[in-house]
Amino acid sequence: MSEREFHDWLSRRLTSTAPDVIAGAGSDDCAIMDTSAITRLAVSTDTIVEGTHFNAEDDPLMIGTKAVMAALSDLAASGCQPKWGLVALTMRKGLGDRWAMRLMEGIAGGAKRYGMSIVGGDTTSAYGPTNVNVTVMGSPYREEAVRRDQAKSGDLILVTGELGGSILGKHMRFDPRFREMETLLSVVPVNSAMDITDGLALDLTRLLAASNLGATIEETEIPVSDAARELSLKSGKSPMLHALSDGEDFELLATVPHGTLSEIMKVWKESGIKTKLSCIGRIENAQGLRMASREGTVRQLPPTGYDHSF
Amino acid sequence: MSEREFHDWLSRRLTSTAPDVIAGAGSDDCAIMDTSAITRLAVSTDTIVEGTHFNAEDDPLMIGTKAVMAALSDLAASGCQPKWGLVALTMRKGLGDRWAMRLMEGIAGGAKRYGMSIVGGDTTSAYGPTNVNVTVMGSPYREEAVRRDQAKSGDLILVTGELGGSILGKHMRFDPRFREMETLLSVVPVNSAMDITDGLALDLTRLLAASNLGATIEETEIPVSDAARELSLKSGKSPMLHALSDGEDFELLATVPHGTLSEIMKVWKESGIKTKLSCIGRIENAQGLRMASREGTVRQLPPTGYDHSF
Numbered sequence: 378m379s380e381r382e383f384h385d386w387l388s389r390r391l392t393s394t395a396p397d398v399i400a401g402a403g404s405d406d407c408a409i410m411d412t413s414a415i416t417r418l419a420v421s422t423d424t425i426v427e428g429t430h431f432n433a434e435d436d437p438l439m440i441g442t443k444a445v446m447a448a449l450s451d452l453a454a455s456g457c458q459p460k461w462g463l464v465a466l467t468m469r470k471g472l473g474d475r476w477a478m479r480l481m482e483g484i485a486g487g488a489k490r491y492g493m494s495i496v497g498g499d500t501t502s503a504y505g506p507t508n509v510n511v512t513v514m515g516s517p518y519r520e521e522a523v524r525r526d527q528a529k530s531g532d533l534i535l536v537t538g539e540l541g542g543s544i545l546g547k548h549m550r551f552d553p554r555f556r557e558m559e560t561l562l563s564v565v566p567v568n569s570a571m572d573i574t575d576g577l578a579l580d581l582t583r584l585l586a587a588s589n590l591g592a593t594i595e596e597t598e599i600p601v602s603d604a605a606r607e608l609s610l611k612s613g614k615s616p617m618l619h620a621l622s623d624g625e626d627f628e629l630l631a632t633v634p635h636g637t638l639s640e641i642m643k644v645w646k647e648s649g650i651k652t653k654l655s656c657i658g659r660i661e662n663a664q665g666l667r668m669a670s671r672e673g674t675v676r677q678l679p680p681t682g683y684d685h686s687f
Numbered sequence: 688m689s690e691r692e693f694h695d696w697l698s699r700r701l702t703s704t705a706p707d708v709i710a711g712a713g714s715d716d717c718a719i720m721d722t723s724a725i726t727r728l729a730v731s732t733d734t735i736v737e738g739t740h741f742n743a744e745d746d747p748l749m750i751g752t753k754a755v756m757a758a759l760s761d762l763a764a765s766g767c768q769p770k771w772g773l774v775a776l777t778m779r780k781g782l783g784d785r786w787a788m789r790l791m792e793g794i795a796g797g798a799k800r801y802g803m804s805i806v807g808g809d810t811t812s813a814y815g816p817t818n819v820n821v822t823v824m825g826s827p828y829r830e831e832a833v834r835r836d837q838a839k840s841g842d843l844i845l846v847t848g849e850l851g852g853s854i855l856g857k858h859m860r861f862d863p864r865f866r867e868m869e870t871l872l873s874v875v876p877v878n879s880a881m882d883i884t885d886g887l888a889l890d891l892t893r894l895l896a897a898s899n900l901g902a903t904i905e906e907t908e909i910p911v912s913d914a915a916r917e918l919s920l921k922s923g924k925s926p927m928l929h930a931l932s933d934g935e936d937f938e939l940l941a942t943v944p945h946g947t948l949s950e951i952m953k954v955w956k957e958s959g960i961k962t963k964l965s966c967i968g969r970i971e972n973a974q975g976l977r978m979a980s981r982e983g984t985v986r987q988l989p990p991t992g993y994d995h996s997f
Contacts, residue, residue, distance in 0.1 A: 399727070400834055405897075406761035406881050407729035407825075409832045412722045417709070419717035420806065422773045422822060426813045451716035463732045465775065465820045496730065503736045505815020510775045512732060512822045515717075522719045524710055571716050587715075 383474055383500065391485055393494035397460065401496040408496035410461055415516040421451035422513075427469065427506035430625075431549065437476050439549050440509060441483020447574075448511035449491055449553040450627045454572035456523035456558055457515035459493035465510040468502045484511065491555060518562050523631075528569035528588035532632035532660040535561070535641075537652050540577055540626050541619035542604025548625040557629055557652055564644045570631035576622040580630060582666050582680035593667040593675060594658030622681040632660055693784055693810065701795055703804035707770065711806040718806035720771055725826040731761035732823075737779065737816035740935075741859065747786050749859050750819060751793020757884075758821035759801055759863040760937045764882035766833035766868055767825035769803035775820040778812045794821065801865060828872050833941075838879035838898035842942035842970040845871070845951075847962050850887055850936050851929035852914025858935040867939055867962055874954045880941035886932040890940060892976050892990035903977040903985060904968030932991040942970055 393401045399409040412418065425447060427433055431440045445462065452459050464484055468477060477500070488495050493513065517523075537557050554572070561567050569588055573580045577599070585592055596617065605619035612619070633641065638656055645654050658669075668678045703711045709719040722728065735757060737743055741750045755772065762769055774794055778787060787810070798805050803823065827833075847867050864882070871877050879898055883890045887909070895902055906927065915929035922929070943951065948966055955964050968979075978988040 400832070405765065405832075405834050405836070407731040407765040407767065407832060409765070409834070410728045410730070411726065412728045413726040416721065416723040418720045418722045418728070420720070420771070420773060420822075420824070421717040422775045422807060422809050422820075424775045424777055424809045424811050424820075426777055426811050428813060429811060455715065455717040455719070457717060461730070463730060463822060465732045465734045465822075467734055467736055467777075467818050497732060499732050499734045499820070501734050501736050501739060503738060503816045503818070506813045508777050508813070508818050510732075510734075510809070510820050512730075512773060512775075514730070522710070522715075522717065524715050524719070526715070 383477060386478065387481060390481065391495045393496065395494045398494050398496055401494060410496065417517050417522060418514060419452060419455050419457040419516065419522050420512065420514045421448060422510060423448040423451065424508060424510040426508050435549065437480035438483040441480040442487045443549050444509040444511045445484045445487035446551060446553055447627065448513045450572045452513050452515045453553040453555045453558050454570050454629055456519060456562055456567060456570065457517050458555065459491045459513055459515045461496045461514040462488050462493045463512040464495060464498035466498065466500045467508040468500070469507045470502045470504050472507065480509070491553065518559055523567045523570045525569050525571045525584045526587035528584060528590055528632045528660050529634065530590055530660055530662045531635045532568050533635055533638055533656050534592060534594060534658045534660060535631045535633060536577070536600060536628055536655045536657050538626070538628040539600040539602035539653060540573065540605065540628060541602050541616065541623045542608040543623055543625040545604040545608060547604060551627045553627070554629040554652070556650060560645060560648050560650060561631060561633065561641065564641050565633045565637045568632050568634065570629060573626040573628045573630050575624050576681060577630070578621040578666065578678050579680045584630065585666060591661045591664040591666065592658055593661060593669055596668055596670050598655055598657045600653055600655045635659070693787060696788065697791060700791065701805045703806065705804045708804050708806055711804060720806065727827050727832060729762060729765050729767040729825045729827065729832050730822065731758060732820060733758040733761065734818060734820040736818050745859065747790035748793040751790040752797045753859050754819040754821045755794045755797035756861060756863055757937065758823045760882045762823050762825045763863040763865045763868050764880050764939060766829060766872055766877060766880065767827050768865065769801045769823055769825045771806045771824040772798050772803045773822040774805060774808035776808065776810045777818040778810070779817045780812045780814055782817065790819070801863065828869055833877045833880045835879050835881045835894045836897035838894060838900055838942045838970050839944065840900055840970055840972045841945045842878050843945055843948055843966050844902060844904060844968045844970060845941045845943060846887070846910060846965045846967050847939040848936070849910040849912035849963060850883065850915065850938060851912050851926065851933045852918040853933055853935040855914045855918060857914060861937045863937070864939040864962070866960060870955060870958050870960060871941060871943065871951065874951050875943045875947045878942050878944065880939060883936040883938045883940050885934050886991065887940065888931040888976065888988050889990045894940065895976060901971045901974040901976065902968055903971060903979055906978055906980050908965055908967045910963055910965045945969070
């Protein structure tokens with residue numbers, strides 16, 4: 378199958394009926410969208426690479442799904458709903474068009490699930506690892522997007538789901554936290570948020586640095602996943618260390634005004650969301666990240682986590 | 688240098704002062720832009736891969752420049768001015784941060800030259816070819832973007848610059864045809880356009896198919912480059928075949944209403960643009976692409992060109 382034939386298949390597969398897509402999926406040099414209904418555009422791009430974020434033997438449907446979910450997770454964390462997406466695929470030579478089509482089915486299915494139109498892309502091949510890049514565009518649920526530099530002293534720190542051990546399976550199948558973010562935004566202003574991709578300790582440290590504030594979190598309140606416990610048996614590290622520092626949780630880290638927790642939990646329960654919501658601590662004026670232990674002793678928490686090096 | 692340190696350098700290097708960038712370059716999960724001044728958004732994504740679009744030993748500054756120019760070329764061909772860009776880089780492991788920084792200087796410099804703010808990106812590394820993906824966003828010079836499916840029967844077919852032999856050097860140093868497109872749009876409605884990336888014969892065939900029309904072009908009017916002649920000496924193919932079918936010309940192919948040529952050429956000359964402009968033929972109702980030879984015989988022109996296969 379030539380690039381042209383693959384594109385023809387793809388254009389048919391991805392044809393969008395969204396009224397705000399004027400020209401989409403491969404028909405032109407650019408995709409053209411109608412932005413007259415929005416005043417803010419949020420964009421993010423995310424690449425997953427064979428050998429780092431997925432394995433060569435993984436089902437391409439799962440790889441495509443992960444690529445789009447990882448990108449969408451950034452939109453969710455910014456309090457934005459998905460609108461349009463682009464896919465840039467560099468395939469390992471020899472994988473063939475059935476592989477490519479199944480990958481694209483994963484991307485198309487994931488995009489559709491969250492109401493996003495795939496409006497364009499680029500495909501190349503190389504003698505090397507497959508590389509799937511997804512760019513997502515969206516617009517805020519509220520007037521403005523949620524950022525990570527607007528945390529306020531006194532804010533409660535919330536975390537969705539359970540943390541750690543994602544490598545055992547969750548990293549290939551997770552849901553971006555759109556519904557969770559939208560529910561939070563229906564109750565309170567979300568002062569700051571980000572998604573947890575490089576470990577809670579490192580990502581929270583980044584949020585605090587961006588907001589020029591500090592925090593104390595409670596060890597007893599960290600939602601440690603079963604996978605973190607399972608991994609702990611093999612790794613020799615504690616489940617808590619996995620929860621604090623493992624990569625690819627793709628959970629939501631958010632800060633909201635103090636005094637709002639009972640109202641949030643009430644609405645959360647009423648909404649029927651199955652995802653766990655934990656209040657793990659509080660934003661403080663004193664710089665740095667601290668953790669209060671079960672016994673009540675407070676220690677500095679180093680920003681352990683996944684920092685990619687060249 | 689860790690990813691974090693590289694990002695910090697990059698955020699400082701790319702900080703945008705454009706008033707429509709609310710949050711940019713790595714400070715948040717998403718970049719946030721103000722779209723209240725635009726009603727149409729044009730987006731395109733373009734990947735260049737080591738071994739296919741550039742060589743490992745090329746200067747990273749040139750690689751970065753090419754990556755951004757190749758993506759911008761799509762915006763120019765759509766009659767849109769650049770606004771915001773994203774960079775997704777997968778580096779071959781071991782290239783180091785000086786290499787990455789020089790690549791980013793190429794991207795930043797190219798973006799700046801055309802008034803585009805780099806608002807975000809993603810960096811990863813892999814045991815394999817370096818992969819540079821650039822996503823560009825812009826808005827039309829006129830009310831609507833120029834597309835490839837709106838050619839009209841009778842339209843004149845225009846081509847900028849000279850074609851063929853790009854591999855001898857031009858493919859690493861070319862200018863997206865913004866000024867040329869803007870000048871055309873100042874004189875006439877540009878009914879259809881695209882950039883020539885896979886060879887004139889193949890790309891014009893695509894434009895005709897999209898517009899459901901045909902064309903006859905004049906062999907004597909095809910602007911054959913010196914590089915096409917030079918390459919011909921080694922390849923054994925004619926300079927004309929190189930001009931018709933070599934990839935990566937990054938020139939503009941446009942169709943405009945008939946009867947407008949003398950006015951266009953007058954304004955072109957007055958504008959001081961150095962780029963050559965050729966009228967190579969005419970859009971016709973009869974499907975297919977034909978070429979009239981020097982001697983006046985007309986033959987079907989096969990869509991030879993660079994079609995990427997998996």
